[in-house]
Amino acid sequence: MNISPDEAEEELAAIRAMxxxxxxxxxxxxxxxxxxxxxxxxxxxxxxxQFLAQPAVIAVWIVAAVLGSIVASILGARVAKRVRTPLAGxxxxxxxxLWAVLVVYCAAAIAITWPLEGRQMTTLIILFVMVGxxxxxxxxxxATVWWTLPVSALVLAVHFLLPDLYYLGMGILVGGAMIVLGxxxxxxx
Amino acid sequence: MPELNETIHQPVRLRIMAALxxxxxDEEVDFTYLRELLNVTDGNLGAHLRKLxxxxxxxxNKTFVERKPRTYVSATAAGRGVFREHVAALETILKSx
Numbered sequence: 495m496n497i498s499p500d501e502a503e504e505e506l507a508a509i510r511a512m513x514x515x516x517x518x519x520x521x522x523x524x525x526x527x528x529x530x531x532x533x534x535x536x537x538x539x540x541x542x543x544q545f546l547a548q549p550a551v552i553a554v555w556i557v558a559a560v561l562g563s564i565v566a567s568i569l570g571a572r573v574a575k576r577v578r579t580p581l582a583g584x585x586x587x588x589x590x591x592l593w594a595v596l597v598v599y600c601a602a603a604i605a606i607t608w609p610l611e612g613r614q615m616t617t618l619i620i621l622f623v624m625v626g627x628x629x630x631x632x633x634x635x636x637a638t639v640w641w642t643l644p645v646s647a648l649v650l651a652v653h654f655l656l657p658d659l660y661y662l663g664m665g666i667l668v669g670g671a672m673i674v675l676g677x678x679x680x681x682x683x
Numbered sequence: 684m685p686e687l688n689e690t691i692h693q694p695v696r697l698r699i700m701a702a703l704x705x706x707x708x709d710e711e712v713d714f715t716y717l718r719e720l721l722n723v724t725d726g727n728l729g730a731h732l733r734k735l736x737x738x739x740x741x742x743x744n745k746t747f748v749e750r751k752p753r754t755y756v757s758a759t760a761a762g763r764g765v766f767r768e769h770v771a772a773l774e775t776i777l778k779s780x
Contacts, residue, residue, distance in 0.1 A: 495686075495687045495689055495692065497687065497692075497776060498776075499776055499777050499779060499780035500780075502773040502774075502776035502777045503777050503780075505692075505697065505773050506770070506773050506774065506777065508694065508697060508698060508701070509697065509698075509701045509770060509773075512697075512698045512701035512702050512705075512721075513701050513702075513704075513705050515702075515720065516701070516702040516705040516706075516720060517705055519720060576712065576713050576716035577706060577710055577711070577712050577713070577716070578710065578711060578713075578755065
């Protein structure tokens, strides 16, 4: 079977286009969707915490968290039907166990150091979330493990150096980082 | 020297294999999703999948999800190997330009 170099070039371009399209389509799945949605919830919630009064803040957090969970569940379920793997169930159980253990450890840390200010408790929770994200990256072999380290360092810097803008800083840093990482995964994977 | 594969050379089958080898070895893709990704009809995709399955390049898994029939498709190890060789052959031809 013989073809010309021009035909070979066209065929290679078709392969590259298909690989890119498949990757882009799958990258809209679990990880990136969850990161973007969680990031938006955190950004909205912490920005509200910075600027609004207490009752309104609680309402904003509840609405953002519920809407975020619904959107992530619907989009995640849709993608899970498209591409499946025998390891998906095992991974899901590992991730659930990891987060359950982290919640218990975080609650224990808060109980030991109680009483805490809102800002201190928030920083503690965010640091546990960063550990969880780091462990998930290692568990799922993502090439995106690195982002939690600079974000954690910046969270600590804002905690100690910018107490007046703390919640806005958390919204932009943590929520923003999750949104940017989610978009990065979608565009580059 | 790597050789072109006549089965994979067909444009739709080439795109099917390109999509399937992009997935991890343990992943399989839903028929409907593949049809949308390739922008082809049910009949057209089914016919090309049969050819690839007969050649041993893909595996077709018919199953039930939430009591609804679903067909999942994945590239076999042989299919991945043949596709790699086909791409290598194309690159060799291109270098001779």
